[in-house]
Amino acid sequence: MTDLTDFRQSADRAFELTDDELARLRRKAQFIRLETIRLIEIAKVGHYTSVFSAAELFAALYYDVMDLRFAEPKWPDRDRFMMGKGHAAVGLFPVLVEWGFFEREILDNYTRLGNPLGDHPDMRKVPGVDFSSGSIGHALSGGLGMALAGRMLGKSFTTYVMLGDGEMQEGQVWEAALSAAHHKTQNLVAIIDRNGYQLDGNVDDVIGIEPLADKWIAFGWETHVVDGHDLVAVTSLLRRLKADSTRTKPVCVIANTIKGKGVSYMETEPGWHLGYLDPEDAQRAIDEIKSKVI
Amino acid sequence: MNTAPLSNNSWQYRELNSQTPSLNALSDALIELVEKGEPIVAGTADLQYSNGLSKFAQLHPERFVQFGISEQNMVSAAAGMAAVGMKPFVATFASFLPLLCCEQIRMDVAYSALPVRLIGHHAGISLGFYGTSHHATEDLAIMRSIADITVVAPADGNQLKAAILASANYPQPIYFRIQRGRDPVVYETVPDFVFGKATVHLTGDELTIIATGSTVHPALEAARALNAAGRSVGVIDMTTIKPLDREAVLTAARNSRAILTVEEHNVIGGLGGAVCEVIAEEGIGVKVRRHGIYDEYSLIAPPTHLYRHYRLDAAGIESVALEVLG
Numbered sequence: 100m101t102d103l104t105d106f107r108q109s110a111d112r113a114f115e116l117t118d119d120e121l122a123r124l125r126r127k128a129q130f131i132r133l134e135t136i137r138l139i140e141i142a143k144v145g146h147y148t149s150v151f152s153a154a155e156l157f158a159a160l161y162y163d164v165m166d167l168r169f170a171e172p173k174w175p176d177r178d179r180f181m182m183g184k185g186h187a188a189v190g191l192f193p194v195l196v197e198w199g200f201f202e203r204e205i206l207d208n209y210t211r212l213g214n215p216l217g218d219h220p221d222m223r224k225v226p227g228v229d230f231s232s233g234s235i236g237h238a239l240s241g242g243l244g245m246a247l248a249g250r251m252l253g254k255s256f257t258t259y260v261m262l263g264d265g266e267m268q269e270g271q272v273w274e275a276a277l278s279a280a281h282h283k284t285q286n287l288v289a290i291i292d293r294n295g296y297q298l299d300g301n302v303d304d305v306i307g308i309e310p311l312a313d314k315w316i317a318f319g320w321e322t323h324v325v326d327g328h329d330l331v332a333v334t335s336l337l338r339r340l341k342a343d344s345t346r347t348k349p350v351c352v353i354a355n356t357i358k359g360k361g362v363s364y365m366e367t368e369p370g371w372h373l374g375y376l377d378p379e380d381a382q383r384a385i386d387e388i389k390s391k392v393i
Numbered sequence: 394m395n396t397a398p399l400s401n402n403s404w405q406y407r408e409l410n411s412q413t414p415s416l417n418a419l420s421d422a423l424i425e426l427v428e429k430g431e432p433i434v435a436g437t438a439d440l441q442y443s444n445g446l447s448k449f450a451q452l453h454p455e456r457f458v459q460f461g462i463s464e465q466n467m468v469s470a471a472a473g474m475a476a477v478g479m480k481p482f483v484a485t486f487a488s489f490l491p492l493l494c495c496e497q498i499r500m501d502v503a504y505s506a507l508p509v510r511l512i513g514h515h516a517g518i519s520l521g522f523y524g525t526s527h528h529a530t531e532d533l534a535i536m537r538s539i540a541d542i543t544v545v546a547p548a549d550g551n552q553l554k555a556a557i558l559a560s561a562n563y564p565q566p567i568y569f570r571i572q573r574g575r576d577p578v579v580y581e582t583v584p585d586f587v588f589g590k591a592t593v594h595l596t597g598d599e600l601t602i603i604a605t606g607s608t609v610h611p612a613l614e615a616a617r618a619l620n621a622a623g624r625s626v627g628v629i630d631m632t633t634i635k636p637l638d639r640e641a642v643l644t645a646a647r648n649s650r651a652i653l654t655v656e657e658h659n660v661i662g663g664l665g666g667a668v669c670e671v672i673a674e675e676g677i678g679v680k681v682r683r684h685g686i687y688d689e690y691s692l693i694a695p696p697t698h699l700y701r702h703y704r705l706d707a708a709g710i711e712s713v714a715l716e717v718l719g
Contacts, residue, residue, distance in 0.1 A: 100411075172560040173480070179476075179477075221504075221505075222476070222505050223504070223505055223506050229476065230472070230473065230476055230501075230505070231500060231501065231504060231505045232500075233500065234496055234500050237465075237497060237500060238469075238495075240466040240467075240468075240469030240470045240473065240501075241469050241470065241472055241473035241476070241501060243466070243469075243470045243471060243473060243482075244469065244470035244471060244472060244473020244474040244475075244476070244477075245456060245473040245474070245476060245477050245589070246473075247434075247470065247473075248474040248475075248477035248478065248479045249472065249477055251432075251434060251455065251456065251474075251479060252432070252477065252478060252479070258473075270461075270465075271465045271466055271469070271497075272468035274463035274465060275459065275466050275469075275470070277464075278460055278461065278463060278466055278470070281461070289452070322609070345670075364713070389601060392621055
C-alpha cells in the first residue's frame with residue numbers, strides 16, 4: 100500500500116522558502132525552544148521535549164503557513180490550530196504573544212495563581228487558543244467539527260490539528276479519522292508529531308502504531324511523510340497543501356521528529372518528556388540551542 | 394419479490410418512529426430555528442430514526458451530520474462546530490451520551506463554554522427490556538455535577554419544543570433529557586419556557602410532589618386522584634434540574650408538610666438530591682421522600698410494566714404519596 104508522496108521530489112519549486120525566509124523561521128523555532136526553557140523555569144516543571152520535537156512545526160504554521168491577523172485572535176476567517184498534545188502549549192504561548200493576542204506580562208506569569216496560562220491550552224482563558232485540550236484524543240474530532248462548520252458557513256479557512264504519536268492509541272482518533280474521510284473534509288490537516296516517545300517509553304514498545312502511514316491511507320486520508328525538523332520540506336508541503344483546491348480528502352502529515360531536538364542529552368533520554376532544568380543546566384541547554392542550526 | 398408487510402400489525406422502526414409526537418417536536422423545533430436563520434446543525438450517531446432527526450435531515454441535509462456509531466467523536470466535533478459559530482444539537486441515547494461521552498462533555502463542551510445542545514433520548518428505563526446498557530438512571534447526577542452546563546428534562550413534546558426554541562440564544566451548553574417520544578400530553582400547546590423556572594401545576598398544604606420529565610404526567614394524575622379524595626397535594630414540574638428553581642422548592646417546603654420528589658432516575662444525585670440540598674441548606678424542617686430507582690439496576694420488562702413495578706406510574710406515585718402522607 101504506497102500512495103505516499105515523496106514530497107521533496109515532487110515539490111514545485113514555487114513553494115520553497117527563500118534563504119531569508121528560512122533564516123527567519125529558524126530564528127522563530129529557536130525562539131520557541133528558548134522561551135520554553137524560560138517559562139518552565141517559572142513553573143519549575145514542564146514538557147521540554149514535547150515542544151522541542153514540534154518547534155519547527157509551530158514555526159512553519161504560525162510564521163509561514165497559517166492566515167492570522169495581528170492582535171485579532173477572533174478574526175472569523177483565520178486558520179484554526181489545535182493540539183491533541185496540549186502539553187506542548189508552553190511552546191505555543193510565546194508565539195501567541197508575538198501575534199499580539201495577549202500581553203507579554205501574562206506570559207511572564209505562566210502558571211502563577213489565576214494566570215490564564217497553564218500546562219494545557221484553555222480556549223476560554225487564552226486569546227488565540229482555538230480549542231482547549233489536555234485530554235488526549237479529542238482534538239481531531241474538534242478539528243473535524245471546525246472543518247464541517249467552516250464548510251457550512253462558506254468559509255475557506257483550514258483547520259490544523261497537531262497530534263502526538265502516542266495519541267494514535269486513543270480510539271476516538273480513529274472515529275474522527277473515519278468521519279473526516281467520509282465527510283471529505285479537505286479543509287482539515289492533521290499533523291502527527293512522530294517523535295517516537297510517550298510517558299512510559301518508546302511508542303512502539305508501549306503500543307505499536309506502525310505501519311502508521313498505511314493506516315491513514317487505508318482510512319482514506321491523503322497522507323504525506325516529512326522530516327519535521329526540515330523547515331524547507333515542512334513549509335513547502337504545507338504551502339502546497341494550502342494552495343491545492345482540488346483535493347477531496349482530509350490530509351495527514353506524518354512529521355518524523357526527534358523528541359528533545361536541539362538539546363543533545365534530551366534527544367537520547369525519554370525521561371525529559373517532563374522535567375526541570377536548574378538554572379545552570381538551563382544555561383547549557385540555551386547555549387547549545389543558540390550554537391546550532393537545525 | 395413482494396416486500397410489503399404481511400399484516401397491518403407488522404411494523405418497522407423507521408415508520409413507527411415517524412409517528413412519535415415528542416420526537417417530531419425535536420425535529421420541528423430545529424426546522425423552525427433553521428428557517429429563522431439560526432446557524433443550527435443537527436447530528437446523530439446512527440440513531441436518526443430513534444430520535445426523529447430523520448425528519449430534520451430530509452428537509453435540511455446541508456445542516457445535518459451523520460457521525461455513525463462514534464458518540465465521543467460526535468460530542469467533540471459538536472464542540473468544534475460551536476467554536477466556529479454554529480449551534481449544534483447532537484442526539485443519541487441518554488444511556489450513551491452522559492456516560493460514554495462524559496469526559497468529552499466536560500472538557501470540550503462545558504469547560505470550553507461552547508453552546509452545544511446535547512439531546513439524551515430514551516432516558517431512564519424507557520428502553521425497557523433492552524436492559525441496563527440502554528437505561529440511563531445516572532445521567533442527571535453526572536450532568537448536574539459538571540460546572541457550566543444547564544440540565545433540562547421536558548415533560549412532553551410541547552415543552553420540549555418550547556425549550557428547544559428558547560435555547561436559540563441561550564449562552565450555556567445544555568443537556569436535554571428526553572423520553573422515547575410517546576409521552577402523554579402535559580401541555581396542550583407549546584408553553585412559555587424559561588430555563589431555571591419551574592411550573593407549579595397544583596398547590597397543596599399536605600404534600601407537594603416535585604416531578605421532572607416523564608414523571609410529571611403520572612404525578613399530576615396521582616395528585617388529582619388524591620385531591621379528589623379530599624387530600625391537599627400540589628405538583629411542581631421541575632423541568633430544569635440545573636440551575637434548580639430554588640424559590641419554587643423553598644415555597645413548597647414552607648407551604649407543604651412534606652415533599653415527594655419523583656424521577657425516572659436513581660434517587661441518588663438527581664432531582665431528589667438537588668431538592669434535598671436546597672431544603673437542607675435553608676434549614677427547613679420538612680420531610681422529603683425521594684422516589685425513583687432506589688440505587689439498583691432495573692429489571693427486564695416492557696417499559697409500562699417497569700413503571701408499574703417501580704411505582705413510577707400514576708397509581709404507584711399515588712401509593713408512595715399515601716405512605717408519605719401517613
